[in-house]
Amino acid sequence: GSCKLHLFQTFIFHNASFVDISAWATLEDIIFASLQKYTQNILYLHPWVYPALPVAEWENLKNLFRIYMHNFVLSLAGDAELYQTPYPFVLQCATGCDLYPNGSYTKFYHLAYNAHNFLSFDVDNSHWERREESALAAQVERQFNNFTGFSVTLQHLLNVTCVDHMKKFIEYGKASLERLEPPVATVFSRMPKPDQLLLVCRVTGFYPRPISVAWLQDGQEVPPGPALNTSAILPNADLTYQLRSILAVAPHDGHSYACRVRHRSLGTRSLLIPWG
Template structure:
């Protein structure tokens, strides 16, 4: 069954903490839980959550505090009793989090509506050491952060509400304490269950080059690269075989996600029409190994067009020769049939 689009972010924060990690080139895995809670007024609170294994969505929590899994290997990674425990911990956390901000808002005269966010997780390094991280935000601004060296929550804002929230966190928070203790163990189980294979998959990029003419004096060459995974990629323009350096004429977008857990980007190069140079878009990606994709434009495009025309003419010539051969064969057969009929008439006479 397809999980609901809107999910409780708090559970995902815990779920991400135990299930969301991504293998970086240096062998580091990161598990993240994300939560966003909207306080419309003192009686209406809405929370959503998401769990991530690096960039892989593991699952979410709906408004009824029910877990929905996005990947088939997430739920089998932990026993049923563990998931029940997780749900209980998440519910307790949500209640405390909601009380903390509503009480703080009342005592410090904070106006409604406002938004509070929580992010937590852990990193597992290649040398088998690990580190927990956690932070709280208020209206999109840093609010509290966890100091791993001193195991304390530090202020990012010097306000009455931040002081009130810090005091509650310093007294003890079962949710964050549980995340800190169990995160790495659950992360390892998720990797073994299927997370590592999901992170190591590779999808080859598909690249196309086309042009736009915003004015008669400017030509925009667009290199659109899509359907690749993992996220890191290198896209560059070559002018007469030499890489075009960064500058005002070159504009490359950030890497954006597709709906199927692949990525895309565009690189646009502004050139003068008919400037006499040849251009090509070069794409390098892990899935290509030591190879590169090279998509030409400019003079290279003319050569490509000439090659296509030559191939078309060759195909026409071959077709003409084939038709001529078939015609001659048919003529030969007709002559043989005619001679055969004449021979039969002669014998009858």
């Protein structure tokens, strides 16, 4: 199947001399490494992470990150001063590569300023492009395009290193990626007003994320419509997921209702939880 290796960074510029930096890396939805605050050491969050790459490569990555973050903060602080940018401000970076079953891949680097698109790196052409029309964005675009060494290194990291390392992480992290946790489902009701009954199906504790939750009325699936409201899939603290599906019905309408759950961990079985 497809797989994603993504790196996220947040730079909070409190003032000209204090910047809070946090960074973490994900393989699919597994956070497998993060950066230790202040020391900038890499924390390996699963036992399989460190053995996946040679020791020298981890050292190389650590040094690259240190140089990159030092120069990033230095240049952005300089630009902020030049354009009298008000403190505090936040820069967020998302970068990485996505690998597809046919062997093709995509790669990206996006930068946001105060939660708005700010700058992107066109990896194939090794070129920076601003995503907003502001003096600061134009300056950072100009400056980053002049850092040719940085752009060439980043291009190589995203075109070659990212996919190579991802393949190693997939190999070593197989058990984590293939982990199966079955869903636990409960059905209960609420009555916000006398003529409306809300049937709630709460599904939690499942992994991986993809899941199918449906309501059955007299054994037939209820189609999407205004009476049906399913939440987004949300993360739990224990690296599993949850969601709830709510169906609005008339009280004592004479129909039977059940919540049906399908998930990879259940194989061909379904969970069927009747209401009432």
